[in-house]
Amino acid sequence: MAEYGYRSRLRGGTGIGGIVAIIVVVWLIIGAIAAGQRHYYDSAPTNCASTGTIAVTILAGPLNYVGANPKVNDCNVNVPQPSQ
Secondary structure (H helix, E strand, O other): HHHHHHHHHHHOOOOOOOOOOOHHHHHHHHHHHHHOOOOOOOOOOHHHHHHHHHHHHHHHHHHEEEEEEEEOOOOOOOOOOOOO
8 A cells, every 4th residue: 555655656546637727816816916906806897888898807817918808898798589
């Protein structure tokens, strides 16, 4: 049993999946910090557009610091109606 632990430590332990998960979490944290710096959290979101703006800013992550300024202006979704 001790030998199994030794071998798993030699292989790296975290693997590609762990590295990808860490990158995604750091990406989202950077996006949340950017939203905070833009004062999006100062007041409660009053409509779909403000909530959407917060969400896309967080998803943009580090891209916020290289010029991206995602905003949601309108949440009205025009869904096509089925033909009669």
